[in-house]
Amino acid sequence: MYLRGLYMGGEFKGKGSHVALGPVVGPLGRAAYGGRNWEGFSPDPYLTGVAAEQTITGMQQSGIQACLKHYIGYEQESQRNPSLSADNVTIEAVSSNIDDRTIHELYLWPFANGVRAGVASIMCSYNRLNGSYACQNSKTQNGLLKGELGFQGWIVSDWGGTHAGVASINAGLDMDMPGPLSYSGDQNSSFFGGNVTQAVNNGSVAETRVDDMVRRIMTPYFYLQQNQYPPIDGEEPALNSNFPPYDYQFTLGAANVEVRDGHAQLIRELGSAGTVLLKNVNNTLPLSAPQTLGVFGNDAGDVVDGLYFSGSAFQNQYGYEYGNLPVAGGSGTGRMSYLVSPLEAIKSRATQDGTLVQYILNNTLISSAGGLSSILPVPQICLVFLKTWASEGYDRIGLEPDWNSTGVVNSVASHCNNTIVITNSAGLNVMPWATHPNVTAILAAHLPGQESGNSIVDVLYGTVNPSGKLPYTIALNASDYNFAPITNSTTLVETEDPNSWQSNFTEGLLIDYRHFDYYNQSVAFEFGFGLSYTTFDMSGIQIQSHAGNGNGSVGALPPSNPIVPGGNPSLWEVLFTVSVTVTNTGGLAGAAVPQVYLSLPQIRGEDPTPLNVLRGFDKIMLQPGESQSVKFDLMRRDLSYWNTMTQQWMIPSGPIGVNAGFSSRDFRQKTQLTVVT
Secondary structure (H helix, E strand, O other): OHHHHHHHHHHHHHOOOOEEOOOEOOOOOOOOOOOOHHHOOOOOHHHHHHHHHHHHHHHHHOOOEEEEEEEOOOOOOOOOOOEEOOOOOEEOOOEEEOOHHHHHHHHOHHHHHHHHOOOOEEEEOOOEEOOEEHHHOHHHHHHHHHHHOOOOOEEEEOOOOOOOOHHHHHOOOOEOOOOEOOOOOOOOOEOOOHHHHHHHHOOOOOHHHHHHHHHHHHHHHHHOOHHHOOOEOOOOOOOOOOOOOOOOOOOEOOOOOOOOOOOHHHHHHHHHHOOEEEEEHHHOOOOOOOOEEEEEOOOOOOOOOOOEOOOHHHOOOOOOOOOOOOOOEOOOOOEOOOOOOHHHHHHHHHHHHOOEEEEEOOHHHHHOOOOOOOOOOOOOEEEEEEEEOOEOOEOOOOOOOOOOHHHHHHHHHHHOOOEEEEEEEOOOOOOOOOOOOOEEEEEEOOOOOOOHHHHHHHHHOOOOOOOOOOOOOEOOOHHHHOOOOOOOOHHHHOOOOOOOOEEEOOOOOOOOHHHHHHOOOOOOEOOOOOEOOOOEEEEEEEEEEOOOOOOOEOOOOOOOOOOEOOEOHHHHOEEEEEEEEEEEOOOOOEEEOOEEEEEOOOOOOOOOOOOOEEEEEOOEEEOOOOEEEEEEEEEHHHHOEEEOOOOEEEOOOOEEEEEEEEEOOEEEEEEEEEOEO
């Protein structure tokens, strides 16, 4: 994750860009149908926080400013911005109504990691939070972010997310983007600009506040030595090409500056590392030079609509029909140098092995009666490639892969008794065909990028032993995710009530695996799950205390300290270290991903506390028979809950379960610790 951030940052800098609008930790992924979930990391705040911290560190080491987004409670696309009703009434953006404890323990958590990493800027979101627009919410911006977390950088609005000048500035907003009220570039119609001068002159905004804004914006600029930056690439396209273009007056340098610097190899490795092996009956995988191979599905081949995966061509719920899905849509998409499709990579490998490859890419034909009659002989192995499109601007309408995926899998599996399904998905899927007896293996390949086919083939043929783990839960049915729905309805769409869009986060802390575990609900594949071509075991759990005199004695409340970036520094103090021994018990070298979960006691008078929460993970490469000790540091905040009465992080009384294993439902070692307060 660090290298990915470092390499991306280097590409931004090489093109003359000062700020990269990422990484994304909001949406966190509360609702499975969220259109932008794919841009982030995971609905688990701990995992997302670690990923964000590593990404930011890498990005900013390259010299680019990272912009952590979207702050805060931005969990759906539906009504993310105001709209006009049939009677020209302004219908306000959806309000995410979240209680204090849930904000701290879920949605604010990864932002604390980002602030601690020294992130230069944070983007406030489109939605309202508890009734106030996020970009003019003083409680969240001045109180939580700049106060409680000690954020020293600058807050920037999402594009068009500013709805007032003075109110936003006084609530903590430091920069308004894109500047003008519209994207057309009319500099005379800005909430900021000359209106800031007028607000200072009439006393609406304190001059010291403007000084604060300037310091926050310019400090990272000089700290990262951006005054010595390369010029803007001379071939950069005009911004806002779907609006009247805004004529930014940049100093342009050389055109088409080469910034890729051999990054393809890392992209290929990351694509394989992010692939999760979900099913592998009788060691179907890895493949070993099959004589015949069938490739099916519209996700397998080359794209036919170009290599830019956003825009009017794809503005529907299913994206483009033909071609592999390496990335999804909206402002999180990107232009690639090339795309290696799965079919292309498979053909290349088949040439080496002398394998006969047959293929059909038309999903309609595949799922129709007799659609596979031309496939002779019946392949020894059938590979089915499925995809799921998602994009900024709208939420998903289903959780199965697109383009009649279930019909495609069932058709191929009825024809071929050794069917392997590979998904490229912008978000999680449900898989009604997962238990089909002829579906012998499943790979969730996610969104691998330009080396997509090579990354997948590396795993299929065992060049890479899969080590990816699910960063979310795959439920048995789409309805199992209804505990955290997208707020939307015909009534809301047709409303004349300005404040009718209210999204109440009544599930509290219980999202994703926390929900399924608390209600003891069966799932298809749990959070943290992922198979390997080898096997691992775990033994010898131990806990070392660093608190008090080594006996675990520590106060329930953190000591009072001056706030630093990340908040009270005592929250980041390591109190305990958990160690386990991981052993490769199989016959192949592979990477194990041991995980540690804590089971905090329920808090009397509070909403439910999750039964288990992730608080540590690592990845280690082991040869067959090799063992290695792995250590996990537990910080004060890892052991704490947010006490709404004291407005402090507090360690609960009673024993805390410590569970180590290889997924959220595969614990191999268990023990307890008690913090004597």
